[in-house]
Amino acid sequence: MKWDAWGDPEAAKPLSDSIRGLLAQALGVSADQNNILTLDEVKVRPSTLTDAHRAGLAAIVGDDYVSTEDGDRLPRAGGKSTLDLLRRRSRDAQDAPDGVVIPGTENEITALLDYAAREGIAVVPFGGGTSVVGGIDPVRGQFEAVISVDLRRFDTLLSLDEVSGEAILGAGVTGPRAEALLGEHGFSLGHFPQSFQYATIGGFAATRSSGQDSAGYGRFDDMIRGMRVITPAGVLDVGKAPASAAGPDLVELFSGSEGTFGIITQVRLRVHQVPEVTRYEAWSFPDFATGAAALRAVEQTGSGPTVMRLSDEVETGINLATTDKIGDNQITGGCLAITLFEGTAEHALSRHEETRAVLLAHGATSLGEEPARLWEHGRFGAPYLRDSLLTAGALCETLETATTWSNIGTLKAAVTEALTSSLAESGTPALVMCHISHVYPTGASLYFTVVAGQRGDTAQQWWAAKQKASDAMVTVGATITHHHAVGRDHKPWMNAEIGELGTAILRAVKDTVDPTGILNPGKLIP
């Protein structure tokens, strides 16, 4: 993963002429901002760890697994939000964790937490570094130093129960590695968020991740059957059975705990046999409301697609759903929807047929397989495009929320208006695109992509728009995040989300498992 942009340098997506044309025409963006820094040019805030600290940490994990070098600190300096990427392009001093520690065992993590609590060093657990909410920012809180604890050595398949369809994976296993390890045995996890190629099992659990196949395989928190968490107060090993009535569900308390309660080392997960077949069909709807009603009918009938998503008119118009074709002649008018069906041949066929009947009865026109295959092919590509847009002088970011079906239209209008009006105030038109990416019987998520011109201090420009959008979500009763988590960026809205008493409960849990408050300060809990 590049330290200052998304992913693999080989996979960078230069902007096509058609996209450049679109930017110039719609947003007045034409001047490249060649503000990318080489590592040599970056001013990194010096590490505050003393030699004694370095020795103390090395005594626990071994000398090879502690670093205070800038080259190791910078890649763990933050996540991959647009705000993060803008910071990485700054010629001012950049903050970074004061050290990087890469433990190899749970006992080493316990010793690290003991040491950090004793010495007053903050600890940020680190998986794939793909947070887009400031979840891994090197915040020191009341302490002098902060270390990044990288879980990459927890990278194995610890067990697989093929009968029950349960696997225990190490927290540092990445998405592709999970699929490879399970695939050797004919199994799959089926968790494909946009961060899939880099993010880790521990990170998915800590942030309540949700993947693009959630209609079929569920959110990551639905997949979790149990987990082991090392906290400063001891080890928690929760989740005994497929379901239980033995009191409050503590797995659900540590799912989404974002490194503030403990360091997740192992996650026990529901897995499924690699599907025999995948069936594809894309659809066109005359408008977003008709499409949303059709998706709702499918989900409430329970006809069971593995993937089901719907782009609005704007997103459809520029082919955002099929990233290789963005800006080309559009695939369809109206709104594009994608469906995939997986499982045994009989299962996928019966799901496809029932879903097709419901969609056709609700105003869909079939577009055949091709657009659905194109979507699948480009499904992890969008973040590369953002990097090119930033360099080309455009502001680009995404945000997401969820609400009930009856409130979807209100939420979409409110967030679009908030973004558009805030960016207009900064002096730029904005292209606000939206899709439904995750469906539930009672509602759905809305995922927004915004492209505008950079004006003035771009970070401040975006933060103003983001605040207005988050306020709008709260005002209309939606959640402030469907799958990006809270981190530092959404924390100002947590009291609105869970109330003062909810916050007091999170603080009480925090005080119990992390009495000195070393774990991921400044995140999640207001």
Next chain:
Amino acid sequence: MKWDAWGDPEAAKPLSDSIRGLLAQALGVSADQNNILTLDEVKVRPSTLTDAHRAGLAAIVGDDYVSTEDGDRLPRAGGKSTLDLLRRRSRDAQDAPDGVVIPGTENEITALLDYAAREGIAVVPFGGGTSVVGGIDPVRGQFEAVISVDLRRFDTLLSLDEVSGEAILGAGVTGPRAEALLGEHGFSLGHFPQSFQYATIGGFAATRSSGQDSAGYGRFDDMIRGMRVITPAGVLDVGKAPASAAGPDLVELFSGSEGTFGIITQVRLRVHQVPEVTRYEAWSFPDFATGAAALRAVEQTGSGPTVMRLSDEVETGINLATTDKIGDNQITGGCLAITLFEGTAEHALSRHEETRAVLLAHGATSLGEEPARLWEHGRFGAPYLRDSLLTAGALCETLETATTWSNIGTLKAAVTEALTSSLAESGTPALVMCHISHVYPTGASLYFTVVAGQRGDTAQQWWAAKQKASDAMVTVGATITHHHAVGRDHKPWMNAEIGELGTAILRAVKDTVDPTGILNPGKLIP
């Protein structure tokens, strides 16, 4: 609900000659124990509430809604476990709450909790009174008095969002009333636990209830989208969206809180349209292991029955699954399985066909519709039979657990051996029957019914067997309860279930929301 037995006196089930024959032949039980007391014969522990307390409570809820009469106290003296029913037949002094209070508004509940905290009075929230784990026992803890707070006046449908399929129901709404209120609008909750006819929405939420249609409509905790809880520290209103990544799921912390964290007043629930059709098919398997493997294949394929259950050879042999036929000539050899399919005509048909194909491929023989319809007809009848068995001198009780598919056989053998050997030590053979009543992709629940002869102190006799069974569940790694909750009876195994740190977390939450500890003392938290 009768104060000393299950349900409606009109629905009592006298034992048939065939059952009496079975009891005499298999268990040596023939002597009736005519130990049922009339209300006049019961010695109730006198109320410890002072006149000032009575006046203080009446000032909050009104004089009509406070009682210290034995006739009001006794029906809230405990739940409906066999241990409860044996207590109700005791000629020794029986404990009961010192008063019964029936608030009508959330403000009254807030005032009640303030008053109770100030005066040092314990509070037991009361719904339908169907706990089988001692969840509503009148435990005073460190206080002099305990009151039962009955939620029956919270009995309305507060809102219904027909588009999203979400309803807000008052905590005191019973199962049948929920179906009636929703049914007026063409909707159904689809939650049918054995306690359905008496238990309440608040009770279902507080205990993580699971109904017989859980394969289709989910556990009650799956249905919950949000809830309002009045705690001594304030009101909690959680659950904003169908799904969220905004930190730990606090709904899941209050689901299963068993009245120890607060009083649930409203629950927002997923509801569905009343199914167009219900399709029935019963099946026979040569043995339990074959049947379990077939159910597993259905669930892992995702072919979607609404109900799917499997009785073992013993339960099948005495027709326990179809309570009207118990002791008659058996419907089938081997093991009986029941499947139901609901929804639109097309949906139910496609689910039925796919499920049938999987079951037939895994060793099932169809028995047609009739046994499945008989099961549905008698589905709420079993508790009545237990009352008659107790009167006839037999010991009868149920218990339940859950584990992964690979561990089902081990769990079944271990619990059966624990019950059989403990009851043998007390001097009686035992009939131990078992069924799978709830299925998940990674595992299933096991529900045991035990019938034996009463020997010596029957309560002690059963408690010894129950302890051994619970120890066996812990030893083989199963959960101590799949849907009966913890209460007082399962509390000794909670540390084994969630660990010392898990317990410390529950205590920290408790101290935050109920700092004086008045709420349901002695339950859930070790």
